[in-house]
Amino acid sequence: MAQLYIKNCYLITMNDEREVYENGSILIENDIIKAVGHIDESIVNEDAEVYDACGKILMPGFVNTHVHLSQQLGRGIADDVTLLTWLRDRIWPYESSFDYEDSLISSTACCIELIKSGVTTFLESGGQYVDAMVEAVDKTGIRACLAKSVMDNGEGLPKAWQKTCDEELNAQIELFEKFNNTCDGRVKIWFGLRTIFNNSDELIVRTKELADKYNTGIHMHIAEIADEIDFAKTRKGFGTVEHLNELGVLGPNLLAVHTVWLTNRELDLFRLNNVKVSHNPAAAMKVVLGFASIPEMLHKGIPVSIGTDGAPSNNRMDMMRDMYLTSLIHKGRTLNPEVVYAEQILEMATLNGAKCALMEDKIGSLEVGKKADMIILNGNDIHSLPMHNPIGNIVYSMTSENVESTICNGKWLMKEREITVLDEAELLEKVKVQAEKIRKKANVNLPSKFKIIK
Numbered sequence: 238m239a240q241l242y243i244k245n246c247y248l249i250t251m252n253d254e255r256e257v258y259e260n261g262s263i264l265i266e267n268d269i270i271k272a273v274g275h276i277d278e279s280i281v282n283e284d285a286e287v288y289d290a291c292g293k294i295l296m297p298g299f300v301n302t303h304v305h306l307s308q309q310l311g312r313g314i315a316d317d318v319t320l321l322t323w324l325r326d327r328i329w330p331y332e333s334s335f336d337y338e339d340s341l342i343s344s345t346a347c348c349i350e351l352i353k354s355g356v357t358t359f360l361e362s363g364g365q366y367v368d369a370m371v372e373a374v375d376k377t378g379i380r381a382c383l384a385k386s387v388m389d390n391g392e393g394l395p396k397a398w399q400k401t402c403d404e405e406l407n408a409q410i411e412l413f414e415k416f417n418n419t420c421d422g423r424v425k426i427w428f429g430l431r432t433i434f435n436n437s438d439e440l441i442v443r444t445k446e447l448a449d450k451y452n453t454g455i456h457m458h459i460a461e462i463a464d465e466i467d468f469a470k471t472r473k474g475f476g477t478v479e480h481l482n483e484l485g486v487l488g489p490n491l492l493a494v495h496t497v498w499l500t501n502r503e504l505d506l507f508r509l510n511n512v513k514v515s516h517n518p519a520a521a522m523k524v525v526l527g528f529a530s531i532p533e534m535l536h537k538g539i540p541v542s543i544g545t546d547g548a549p550s551n552n553r554m555d556m557m558r559d560m561y562l563t564s565l566i567h568k569g570r571t572l573n574p575e576v577v578y579a580e581q582i583l584e585m586a587t588l589n590g591a592k593c594a595l596m597e598d599k600i601g602s603l604e605v606g607k608k609a610d611m612i613i614l615n616g617n618d619i620h621s622l623p624m625h626n627p628i629g630n631i632v633y634s635m636t637s638e639n640v641e642s643t644i645c646n647g648k649w650l651m652k653e654r655e656i657t658v659l660d661e662a663e664l665l666e667k668v669k670v671q672a673e674k675i676r677k678k679a680n681v682n683l684p685s686k687f688k689i690i691k
Contacts, residue, residue, distance in 0.1 A: 240285035241265040241647065246613070247627055248274070249296040251587050251602040255580070257628075263295060265609040268421070268647040273603050294614040294627060296583070297602055298357025298645060299556040300590025302515040303456075303494045303544025306373065307332050307340055307364035307386075309347035310672040312548035314681050320462055320524050325393040327681055328549060332365070333395035334679040340366035342671045344373035346664060349656060350554040352379060354637035357610035357645040358594055360515070360544070362456045362494060363387060363429035365398070367412050375420045378650045378658050380610065382594055383416070384429035384456045385409055387444070391435035402440045406447065413451055423646060425594075430457040433469050433477050438484060445486045454595050455486075459493040461526055466498050478503035487512050492593055494544065495520075496534075497527040504530065508537045513593040516585070518562040519553070520546035532567050532576040542590040543582075557637045560586055564632055579632040609647035614639050 241264075248261030250273060264272040264281060272280060281287075308328065315327035335343075344364075351359055357379060363386030364370060374381045387409065388394060389402045400408075409428050417426040428448045430436045436444075436457075448455045460466065460477045469477040478499060481487055487510035494515045499507075507514065516531055534541050543563055545554045560582045567577045591601025599608045614635060616624055621634050643651040650658055 238266050238282075239647075240271075240282045241288065241609075241644075242276075242278075242281045242285045243288045243290050243295060243613075244276075246290035246293050246295040248603070249294065249583070249628070250274075250604065251297050251583065252604050261295070263603060263611070265644075265647045268609055270603060270605055270607050270609050273605060290613055292615075292617060293641065294616065294631070295603070295611060296614070296631075297587040297600070298610040298612050298643065299355045299586045300542060300594055300601065301351060301356045301359040301544055301554070301556050302492065302513075302542040302590050302593045303517050303546055304347065304351070304359045304361050304554065305364065305547030306344040306347045306361050306370050307335060307366070308547030308549050309343040309350070309554075310339070310548075310668065310675055312552050312672075314676060314683060315549040316552070320526070321464075323524060323550065329393065329395055329398075330679045331675060331681055333397050334675055335365065337366050337369050339671060339675055340364060340369035341372055342664075342667050344370045345377060345659070346668050347548070347554060348373050348377040348379050349659070349661065349664060351556075352377065352643045352650045352656065352658075353640065354555045354557055355612040355614075355640040355643060356554075356556055357612070357643060357650075358382075358590065358596070358600055360427070360454075360456060360492065360594055362458070363431060367416070367426070371416050371419065371424055374424055376659060378423075378645055378648055380423040380600070380608075380645055382425045382427050382454060382456070384427040385412060386431055387429040387440070388431045388435035389437050389440045394435065402437060402443065405440060406443055409444075410447065413453065417451075417453070421646060425453065425596075427454040427456050430455060432458045432461065433465060433480070438472070441481070441486055442484050445484075445488070445491075448490050449488075454490045454492055456492050457494065459496055460498040460503070461495040463498055463527075476500065476503065478506055482506050482510075489513070490595065495526060495529065497521060497529045499530060504533060504537060504539070507534070507539050512539070514539055514541045515544040515593060516541055516563060517544045517546045517551075517559070518566055519559050520550040522562075522566070523552075524550050528566060528570050531563070532571055532573075535577065535581065540589045540592040541585055542593040543585050555637045556586060557635060557640070560632055579626075579629045582632045583628065610645050612640055612644070613642040615641040
């Protein structure tokens with residue numbers, strides 16, 4: 238059995254006791270954690286790979302709970318516009334012009350950026366070429382919950398995306414049966430619902446039935462903008478969450494993304510139904526969605542995680558930055574410096590992320606028997622030192638540049654800032670060529686407020 242022994246690190250377990258070892262070690266056997274903490278080296282095989290992480294921090298990998306793989310090549314094409322303009326005039330024309338190869342390059346690039354910011358698991362909210370996403374996940378070694386972008390009605394949908402309820406459901410069943418638990422078990426297939434703007438009640442209800450039948454999750458943008466609440470009220474007189482409650486959709490396998498425009502009653506509906514939440518602070522501010530009631534959700538015990546959203550709405554797939562923003566904006570919103578403190582941020586990015594991925598028994602903490610998903614941080618630089626409070630420094634001082642190594646399923650995906658799973662330089666060249674080709678094909682023209690001279 239292959240072993241990897243990492244020793245002499247500041248080890249943050251995120252276990253039930255939140256144990257931290259100032260000088261700890263971890264032993265990985267194949268893809269599973271065999272020992273954590275103070276380890277008797279007699280259990281380490283003679284042929285084990287030994288890595289001395291002296292002066293570095295070892296912790297669980299981050300779980301990014303809201304990602305758009307197919308939007309990675311669209312970074313910068315939808316800056317400084319309203320959400321509906323962003324969606325209908327920029328992103329939909331762009332994404333709907335994709336083919337398999339476009340999706341593969343976009344997905345691969347996104348996975349690499351995630352790996353470089355310490356993400357070992359991500360939840361994809363929906364694209365059209367899920368098979369290309371699976372190929373990207375397979376080659377990059379990361380863990381993922383993937384979904385198709387599902388819409389059966391709504392204004393402005395590109396012709397290629399105009400599908401019936403049955404077509405969308407059958408396509409997802411086929412994807413689940415073909416790809417779920419593939420890539421050494423790293424791929425899970427979820428059911429997707431884009432937004433209440435684009436999903437009929439029939440599609441919503443039947444999606445819930447299928448997700449329950451197949452024991453998987455549902456990924457949906459919920460209560461994202463004020464206009465969405467007004468739209469939902471035209472259906473049956475309720476806001477989005479109360480409408481979903483009336484349909485019987487709220488439940489522990491529903492991941493609600495953004496959740497900005499919620500009433501106190503709707504927060505309680507989330508709590509009572511154990512709905513999971515993905516908070517995306519950078520995207521919410523950039524596209525001007527508003528500020529979600531995150532401290533209130535955490536106080537009620539709602540599992541809140543952190544997501545980056547896609548490259549055109551963030552524009553960085555950088556969990557470290559979104560962790561920082563999560564703490565700051567809610568201190569400012571509530572005028573309370575004690576809300577969403579550093580330890581909670583780490584919980585949101587690891588344990589709560591694992592709960593939202595429906596994988597808390599496998600990932601989210603460094604414990605014996607769990608999957609070997611972890612990152613090594615190196616804080617030996619001018620913006621991270623001194624290290625009076627390592628936990629605080631991770632949230633408030635460090636950046637993704639401090640993520641030195643990323644391990645998923647017991648394998649190095651990045652080691653000492655070098656991507657090990659593919660040729661990164663070759664990928665960068667593909668990204669440049671493919672992104673420009675797609676923008677021209679989609680006829681997305683970007684006006685400049687500056688005078689551009691060619």
